[in-house]
Amino acid sequence: MRPAPQPKSSECFEFAWRRPKRGHGFRWEQVQGRWLLTEPPEEGFVAYEPLVQETGLFLTFANLDGTDAEFLRFANAYGRLGTYHYYKPPGGEPFEEWQRHHRWMQFLTLLRRELLERRPDLKKHLRWEGKEIVFRFPKIGTSATESWRHRGELRESPLNQQGLPLFKPGDLRGPTWWFLVYAINDWFDEFKKYTPVAPKMIWSEEAHRPQFVFGPSSLLGVMVCQFAAALHGGWPFGECAQCHKFFRLAPGINRANRRTCSRTCKQYLYHRRVEDARRLHARGLTDSQIAKELSVRPQGNKASIEIVKSWVKQESGNDRV
Numbered sequence: 001m002r003p004a005p006q007p008k009s010s011e012c013f014e015f016a017w018r019r020p021k022r023g024h025g026f027r028w029e030q031v032q033g034r035w036l037l038t039e040p041p042e043e044g045f046v047a048y049e050p051l052v053q054e055t056g057l058f059l060t061f062a063n064l065d066g067t068d069a070e071f072l073r074f075a076n077a078y079g080r081l082g083t084y085h086y087y088k089p090p091g092g093e094p095f096e097e098w099q100r101h102h103r104w105m106q107f108l109t110l111l112r113r114e115l116l117e118r119r120p121d122l123k124k125h126l127r128w129e130g131k132e133i134v135f136r137f138p139k140i141g142t143s144a145t146e147s148w149r150h151r152g153e154l155r156e157s158p159l160n161q162q163g164l165p166l167f168k169p170g171d172l173r174g175p176t177w178w179f180l181v182y183a184i185n186d187w188f189d190e191f192k193k194y195t196p197v198a199p200k201m202i203w204s205e206e207a208h209r210p211q212f213v214f215g216p217s218s219l220l221g222v223m224v225c226q227f228a229a230a231l232h233g234g235w236p237f238g239e240c241a242q243c244h245k246f247f248r249l250a251p252g253i254n255r256a257n258r259r260t261c262s263r264t265c266k267q268y269l270y271h272r273r274v275e276d277a278r279r280l281h282a283r284g285l286t287d288s289q290i291a292k293e294l295s296v297r298p299q300g301n302k303a304s305i306e307i308v309k310s311w312v313k314q315e316s317g318n319d320r321v
């Protein structure tokens, strides 16, 4: 029997976006005392499909350090957030808009990461007060843009369908998952007004059949969809050891022990590791010490020490990568 095809992260979503071509780019411009991210002229863009090409974009975004320089780098690589379409001046996205969404993504992905740990320290994020759960998080935006996130605290007593408490007092893990659901739904609600994630039927030329998909209408919407899908599917992600981009680890998409996001990064990383091995060798470390230091893993029937040996011996990096 043929195995069922593995789901792709893009399967239920359909989305094309545009990013600057090489040589063109966004820039920060001060307009009436506000920093706005302004875009290059129309001809400076190229179309791409973020959900197909960037399987862990929400984590790459979350991992930015929150400075204008990093937001600019991200915009030049992936395009604008797209949440600010209907505001003046056209084309400009305020720094606060980037900061607000980035902070939230950073916090919510931190919760996800902690929940995946065996013994997460969740006490710093929530506590029980009688029947109420008090969630704590970084303050986001101001009362002008937010209904609750600017307070840095949310008090809730989630109930099940019978109207009884959903969680046992003292439970921290369940309510933290619940908070992620609550926060992401609230995010989707915010998009509803201008950039909704709308369901639609399309005719797939590739599969030659009808498909039911959700069409996000902003890059941020795409990232929140990706996040939601990752929670739904319990998917693991990896961080590229070379360029620090995140990508989805899943059978049929990437091998679970994969270290890099692309062939190019794989080659760069390989050359870097060979150089590191040679430097350590020159310092007098043994092959087994080098294997340990660089966490070299066995490949096929080749032991890690043999791999180090071949790196140290070879003159140029023309070994298989």
Ligand SMILES: [Zn+2]
Pocket (backbone or CB within 6 Å): 240, 241, 242, 243, 244, 245, 260, 261, 262, 265
């Ligand atoms: Zn990479």
